[in-house]
Amino acid sequence: MDELGRKSVADFKLANKKPIVVVMDNIRSMHNVGSVFRTADGFLISGICLCGFTPQPPHRDIHKTALGATETVHWVHYQNTLDAVNELKEKGYKVFAIEQTTGSISLENFKIQNPALNNIPLAFIFGNEVDGVDQQVIENCNGVIEIPQWGMKHSLNISVAAAIVLWEFVR
Numbered sequence: 001m002d003e004l005g006r007k008s009v010a011d012f013k014l015a016n017k018k019p020i021v022v023v024m025d026n027i028r029s030m031h032n033v034g035s036v037f038r039t040a041d042g043f044l045i046s047g048i049c050l051c052g053f054t055p056q057p058p059h060r061d062i063h064k065t066a067l068g069a070t071e072t073v074h075w076v077h078y079q080n081t082l083d084a085v086n087e088l089k090e091k092g093y094k095v096f097a098i099e100q101t102t103g104s105i106s107l108e109n110f111k112i113q114n115p116a117l118n119n120i121p122l123a124f125i126f127g128n129e130v131d132g133v134d135q136q137v138i139e140n141c142n143g144v145i146e147i148p149q150w151g152m153k154h155s156l157n158i159s160v161a162a163a164i165v166l167w168e169f170v171r
Contacts, residue, residue, distance in 0.1 A: 012072040017046040018170050019121035021088060022162060023095075025081040025137060026052035026128045034065030035159035036126070041069035043170045046121070048073055049088075051081040065159075081125065081137045088123045094142045095123040097133040098165055100154065104146035107168060124165050126158050 007015060022040055027033055033055050040048055050056050056077050057063070057070035078084040085095050125141065127133030138144060147156060147164055156164070 007072075009072055012041070012044075015044060017044050019119070020045040020166065020169060021047050021049060021093065021121070021123040022166070023049040023081060023084050023088070023123055023125040024051060024054045024158070025125055025133050026131075027054040027126070027158060028129055029158075030055045030059055030061035031065045032129070032158045034062040034067075034070075036162045037062070037066040037069035037073050037075075039159065039163045039166055040073045041066075043166045045166060045170070046074065048075040049078055049081075049084040049123075050075055051078045051084050081134060082140060085123075085125070085137060085140050088121075089140075089142075091121070093121045093123045095125065095140075097125045097127070097138045097141045097144045098147065098161055099125075099127060099133045099138060099144050100146050101138060101144050104144040106146055106148045107165065108148060110145050122169060124162075124169075126162055129158060 022036060022045065024033065024036065033050070037048065055062060057066070057075070062070060088095050125133050125137060145165070147161055149156070
């Protein structure tokens with residue numbers, strides 16, 4: 001375990017984080033929430049916004065998949081996702097919904113066009129397992145990014161989608 005170079009909780013809290021926030025829009029599954037916490041810890045992102053009825057720690061079903069990441073990753077709860085979006089934008093974040101919709105940009109084609117924007121903080125909204133990101137939330141985002149898919153289902157589990165998007169932006 002020593003060879004993995006794991007940070008202690010104290011070291012994690014002091015570490016420089018990637019300027020990325022995950023916003024969970026009314027996620028139902030505690031296992032999905034825990035998995036996203038674990039991914040956020042693994043990629044050292046700034047934090048998570050749990051919105052609406054998204055479950056909040058502490059809960060054993062969240063902890064089961066988070067494996068302690070709820071103790072390292074900063075999180076906050078908002079009654080509704082639109083409040084989180086507005087506050088993030090006020091703090092200078094560019095906010096993007098991860099959704100399949102008209103006008104979305106495929107993840108492999110998404111670029112921050114202006115080089116001056118390379119160091120801007122980013123927030124990614126992941127939607128409800130059935131209904132996706134709320135339309136009013138989408139309308140208040142800076143854009144929409146879609147993960148390309150070619151199979152029959154055209155949907156991914158939120159924890160998988162979060163891992164794909166976060167990896168793309170931290171690499």
